Amino acid sequence: MNDVLVVDDERAVLDSLLSALDWAEFGFKQVRTAQSAQEAMQIMREHPVDLLLLDILMPGMNGLEMLKTIRSRYPQIHCVLISAHSKFEYAQEAIRLNVENYLLKPVDLNELRETVYRAVENINQSSESFHNLFERNVLERWLYGRITSDELVEHSRFTNYNVLMRRYYVLAVRAINQVDGMLHAAVASISKQFPAYELQVDESNGLILTGGRDLTWDALSMLLSFSASNYPGIVIACGSCANGSGEVSKSTADAVHMQEFARLSNIKGFLAYDEINWAQFTPEMRTQLMDRLRQEGAEQKVYEWAENALGTNADNGNRIRRLYAHIGLALTHDTEEDLPQDLILPPMEPPYTLNSFLKAIKKAVSQVNAARQRKDRDASPIIRLVLNYINENLTASLSIKQFCAQTKTSAAYIGRLFKEETGMYFSDYISMLRIRKAKMLLETTHQSVGDIARQVGIYDVSYFTQCFKKQVRLSPTQYRQSLQSKE
Numbered sequence: 001m002n003d004v005l006v007v008d009d010e011r012a013v014l015d016s017l018l019s020a021l022d023w024a025e026f027g028f029k030q031v032r033t034a035q036s037a038q039e040a041m042q043i044m045r046e047h048p049v050d051l052l053l054l055d056i057l058m059p060g061m062n063g064l065e066m067l068k069t070i071r072s073r074y075p076q077i078h079c080v081l082i083s084a085h086s087k088f089e090y091a092q093e094a095i096r097l098n099v100e101n102y103l104l105k106p107v108d109l110n111e112l113r114e115t116v117y118r119a120v121e122n123i124n125q126s127s128e129s130f131h132n133l134f135e136r137n138v139l140e141r142w143l144y145g146r147i148t149s150d151e152l153v154e155h156s157r158f159t160n161y162n163v164l165m166r167r168y169y170v171l172a173v174r175a176i177n178q179v180d181g182m183l184h185a186a187v188a189s190i191s192k193q194f195p196a197y198e199l200q201v202d203e204s205n206g207l208i209l210t211g212g213r214d215l216t217w218d219a220l221s222m223l224l225s226f227s228a229s230n231y232p233g234i235v236i237a238c239g240s241c242a243n244g245s246g247e248v249s250k251s252t253a254d255a256v257h258m259q260e261f262a263r264l265s266n267i268k269g270f271l272a273y274d275e276i277n278w279a280q281f282t283p284e285m286r287t288q289l290m291d292r293l294r295q296e297g298a299e300q301k302v303y304e305w306a307e308n309a310l311g312t313n314a315d316n317g318n319r320i321r322r323l324y325a326h327i328g329l330a331l332t333h334d335t336e337e338d339l340p341q342d343l344i345l346p347p348m349e350p351p352y353t354l355n356s357f358l359k360a361i362k363k364a365v366s367q368v369n370a371a372r373q374r375k376d377r378d379a380s381p382i383i384r385l386v387l388n389y390i391n392e393n394l395t396a397s398l399s400i401k402q403f404c405a406q407t408k409t410s411a412a413y414i415g416r417l418f419k420e421e422t423g424m425y426f427s428d429y430i431s432m433l434r435i436r437k438a439k440m441l442l443e444t445t446h447q448s449v450g451d452i453a454r455q456v457g458i459y460d461v462s463y464f465t466q467c468f469k470k471q472v473r474l475s476p477t478q479y480r481q482s483l484q485s486k487e
Helices: 011-020 037-044 063-073 090-096 109-124 132-145 149-156 181-188 217-228 243-266 283-293 298-313 317-333 352-376 381-392 400-407 411-422 424-445 449-455 461-474 476-486
Strands: 003-007 031-034 049-055 078-083 100-105 165-173 196-200 205-211 233-238 269-272
Touching: 003 011, 003 037, 003 476, 011 031, 011 109, 011 205, 031 037, 031 181, 031 233, 037 063, 049 063, 049 109, 063 317, 078 090, 078 109, 090 100, 090 132, 090 196, 100 109, 100 132, 109 132, 132 149, 132 181, 132 196, 132 205, 132 243, 149 243, 165 217, 165 243, 165 461, 181 196, 181 205, 205 243, 217 233, 217 269, 233 243, 233 424, 243 269, 243 317, 283 298, 283 317, 283 424, 298 317, 298 352, 381 400, 381 424, 400 411, 424 449, 424 476, 449 461, 449 476, 461 476
Parallel strands: 003 031, 003 049, 049 078, 078 100, 233 269
Antiparallel strands: 165 205, 165 233, 196 205
16 A cells, blocks of 8 residues: 555644554555645655545645645545534535545544544555445444444534434345345335435445334335345345434444344345344353363364254254354354454255254354364464464553564554455454453453453553444443343
């Protein structure tokens, strides 16, 4: 990746933005600065720039005028505008010029990080075709819980999104290689009665956000039945009901979880998160499964455990395929290890008998173990060192710069290589490990949230809660309560 260019006429603001993030973690070679539009244009003539952070109000040519020039000369550059003024005309023009985001001073660190993260994803997609990056950015961050409530309300003024409804549902849609058409058809059907917004994830998967005071899953399934009839094999998974815009990310997580449950259990059609008996797979069962997975002869031990877990339901095909899905989710999503992202367990195939179930479980465990070994084998020597460094110092302060200072390596190179091999940014990977450990402690101990936060290396409880909620869609206390409600 090329350079970042930060443009602001105030030196203090430039210094603050430079130190706000570990830019090398995102793969940028260098961070350059300029204190005027003229200086910035000269830098862009001499150095390739991928991302531009640009202040609006500057002496001489202002940021908006400069952005218009950039759009004609360097259309490939991704831009983020920064302003000390929440002026409607500024934001409106920024969106017209297709910026990634419009940030207000003083810039919120989390908002900056999420904006840069999304910009990097868009930069890496060289064939970017989104007609409006700003609107997609807002919707995606809303769905995945990466936007504050104040920012959501502020940005909604420049979009068509209704963020003030009492009730929302998120639908995860899967239509192999044809989800684009299905999303359009579904949104068109729902919009006859309720606001609906679509987000295509890839060629086969997408999300729909809809809401309304009288909206129910039954109403949605009726609206979608005609559209879905044209797409054989489609799966539409409805997340839990979100009471207000702040709970939308929880509905998203539930819908995506439900979609994977449907794939593993080989169920097609319409499914609702609240219709599944999640208590069928208790926290105790999960702990027992994970214990056996770590033991010598894991395949046989899990095989024996699974047969016992099925109990008197050995002739119930529906329960067999659903228990297989619960176990598959536990093996790939609830494990404390970071398994390869391309690990996809096969769905349960008919006949749904005890013998088929046990063979499928044995195959799944074998696949997980093979993926774990492949991941260890495929990692480059330097990334193995990084992973060891993280595991040995998880409760301490960690950064790429510290590692590179010890090993005399390039931070930009290590950041890019780490992302390529793990699929995650360095700090996101650390956060994932810490929150996974925190989940395990919440499940198996009665320690306070503060004690658990310190055990996983986060000494600010409010920040720990924020990180936990970002990944789990629940606060630590809510997560512990949800476990108790399933018992």
